[in-house]
Amino acid sequence: MSLDVFSAHRNEQEVRLDATRTAVIVVDMINEFCKPGGKMVLPGYETLVGPQLAIIEAARASNTPVIWIHDAHRPGMRHEREWAKRTPHCLENTWAVEIIEDLGARPDEIHVTKRRYSAFFQTDLDLVLKDMKIDQLVVFGVVTNICVRSTVHDAFFNGYEVVVPADACAATGQREQESSLYDIGTHFGVVSDSKAVVAALSGGATIANQIAA
Template identity: 30%
Template sequence: MSSLDLNPERTALVAIDLQHGILARPLGPHAAADVVANSVQLANAVRAKGGLVVWVRVDLTAILHLSADAPTAPPKGSPPPPASASELTAELGIQSGDVVVTKRQWGAFYGTDLEQQLRRKGIRTVIMSGIATNFGVESTARGAFDRGYELVFAEDAMTSLSADAHAFVVGNIFPRMGRVRATADVVKALQEG
């Protein structure tokens, strides 16, 4: 495994869907509380070195639902989720210099100002965290990869609806797109950068 050299001022943390309606779901392999805590560690390290912190939330009342064999939408006739389900958890400690992006599909680039926010700050490297590894995190990572951003995946700062789904993406997809590391290793690289 190669070392992780980062230019913190050109690095952004993009944390996906750390909001009430998603944190409350059964998750694995990492617990929601651990993912939030590790994302907060990353955010603090990025901010301390002049990087950008981006919190992405999905508007669950307006998310795109298309016909699918295994839909992720609630069954027809179900009441809509409460507004609080789309709110980011207060445990993130969002600060005034942070950016909040609202999406209406899995990926955070389409139909949002995420790319504009990253370009304005001269970001070249994106650290990914959040939920779910194989939905919002992967979709956003693919968008970042297609746009030429270097990617770092904080494996223990993300989780999914099952440990198997998380393991497949972390072991087979993310290593082909960027570098997969533990939160502690990413924080250390930021501090040394």
């Protein structure tokens, strides 16, 4: 995709991940959005599992923290903000908000509950990352144009260096996928793929932005 005139005014950026400064953020890979019986299932989640597992396994091998993000909402709210725009979903303490079994999330890894699209908005994620001396993030999951994008925006605003592997994310459609990754790559971080992220976590390889100049 060629850049528009406005977005072309950017600084070229490459990232060299340091496992001691990096965390992997897995956004909303939960039953509600992926599995039959979920209220808002995104078709084709299965294609994400392989790339995501490759990154997760590389992270664990390099002692890079894996942080699981769960969208979860309390019943009985008078004006639940997400439900104002979306079908009621992700009731807390139910099957819906559990990470899909395919990814093998561990109870001793960090799990963060969010009430809004961004994993940073009024959660303790930023505090956790600062306590771990993390300033580089690999962010992926569903969906690219809503919760992943919102999380990436807030990560950038909070001073983190962000990498998004495109093949580990899915949007509500191809147009939304391309547009969101384009904006992330030109304004908020580096867009790459799972192989590049695995190489970077495993051996310190440099990750180049795949959004073309």
